[in-house]
Amino acid sequence: MSEHYSEDCGSTRRYIFRRIQTNTIRFRVRAERDAAICLTTDDAETPEDMYEIFIGCWGGGESGIRRLKHDDVCRIETPDILCEDDFRGFWIQIRKGVIKVGREGQKNPFMTYSDPETLLHVSWYGFSTGWGADGHWTFEDERDSCSSSSSVSSSDSEAECIHALEEKPIQYKRPARWVPCSSGYFPKNPVSAGVGHEGEVFVGMAPHEGGHILGKIIPEHGVCYVPYGGEEVPKELYYGLSNPGGVELSWLAGSAGKVPTGALQGGFSEDGEALYIGRVCVDGAVSCGKVHPSHGVCYVPYGGSEHSHRDYEVLVISGIPCRM
Structure with a gap:
């Protein structure tokens, strides 16, 4: 330090x-x-x-x-x-x-x-x-940047910071990490999903209606937007995905609810089904959301609504995600 x-x-x-x-x-x-x-x-x-x-x-x-x-x-x-x-x-x-x-x-x-x-x-x-x-x-x-050698990428000090987000729902063997955030904050080495109409957007996830739903962080808005129930839902308490170890990440094509080998699980639905980090282009702008395998689509928040897409890209990391 x-x-x-x-x-x-x-x-x-x-x-x-x-x-x-x-x-x-x-x-x-x-x-x-x-x-x-x-x-x-x-x-x-x-x-x-x-x-x-x-x-x-x-x-x-x-x-x-x-x-x-x-x-x-x-x-x-x-x-x-x-x-x-x-x-x-x-x-x-x-x-x-x-x-x-x-x-x-x-x-x-x-x-x-x-x-x-x-x-x-x-x-x-x-x-x-x-x-x-x-x-x-x-x-x-x-x-944050000193713990990439840990076999489980957790951070006790970060988890204590926001009482509403005390337990991280997903952890990985490699140094991708969900960091509790709020009000536009995002972690060091945040994972970018691409460029939207208002600048760069970052991979986020937030608790909502009994699940942990993937979405996009727009720092200037101070929220993470998640797609749910046909709406774009703003969340002031959320997780930002960090890559402190500088592991190579890539976006690979997926379709009809299927994801490539090594896709990162990024949350779960209210029924406990695993969700994956996906992105699509809507009206010329990138938006990030959830690949819902049983629904056969990727849902993303955009323009106040939830949009569903059969074809999408999925975030993949060199390592197998694991539920802890």
């Missing part, structure tokens, strides 16, 4: 930005005082809709949450919370419009604040130190 450095920026915050990967940001920091994390809608400060989490600030003995660059909505005493000689671990969870800030190894947060309107839209975070202190940081989300 890489170590990142933040200089002493004095009284002027200068954040180094990273994309939010999951609903819980886990990090460790070594600093004398004044460690800060900001939450924004872009990879820059956006004062009109940003939050700042201060740890060991105001001389080192207090922590707090600041809204819109000036409104301190939470401030508590936290003596000796940071150390310039040792790393201290923390987590920040953003879920259902609530910020929770806690210490590594502790389940209960020491700071919370609720603001559903703004917090549902944050997708970047930044880190910074100042007021006479510099910092050294590590971030848990960088572990």
Whole structure:
């Protein structure tokens, strides 16, 4: 895991930005005082809709949450919370419009604040130190690319991030991985399905009506669209397919519910039937969805509706998928 450095920026915050990967940001920091994390809608400060989490600030003995660059909505005493000689671990969870800030190894947060309107839209975070202190940081989300040697590609820290998606329904022997996501977030090394009318779309899957249904993630829309019951259903909680090991993937032709050898199972219907990752071109745009073998078609979401196609392409990886 890489170590990142933040200089002493004095009284002027200068954040180094990273994309939010999951609903819980886990990090460790070594600093004398004044460690800060900001939450924004872009990879820059956006004062009109940003939050700042201060740890060991105001001389080192207090922590707090600041809204819109000036409104301190939470401030508590936290003596000796940071150390310039040792790393201290923390987590920040953003879920259902609530910020929770806690210490590594502790389940209960020491700071919370609720603001559903703004917090549902944050997708970047930044880190910074100042007021006479510099910092050294590590971030848990960088572990993604280091676990390709594992025989089962799971990630406990990712699975904890979204309580509604605690158990991954499908896992593979090779390093393709379903990562819990929400609100337009998608994992490192996401698997692209192709280009739609509004840019690149990515392979997604979401729980719906008792099944786990394949669909397409459009990051700008903040949802994964799944085809179901004749409709294009938007889901704010979903899984994104990641390929952290860089395994070669290909799209091979399929038809009438049949899939090539090595096709990835990507979910299951409400009746428990295995579904596979398929894509088709609709009106000149790629859409990704579910190959439903017993129905003999691939269903994809497009233009507000569910479309069915007898001929399609299926995602294949070099390895046999297995239910765990």
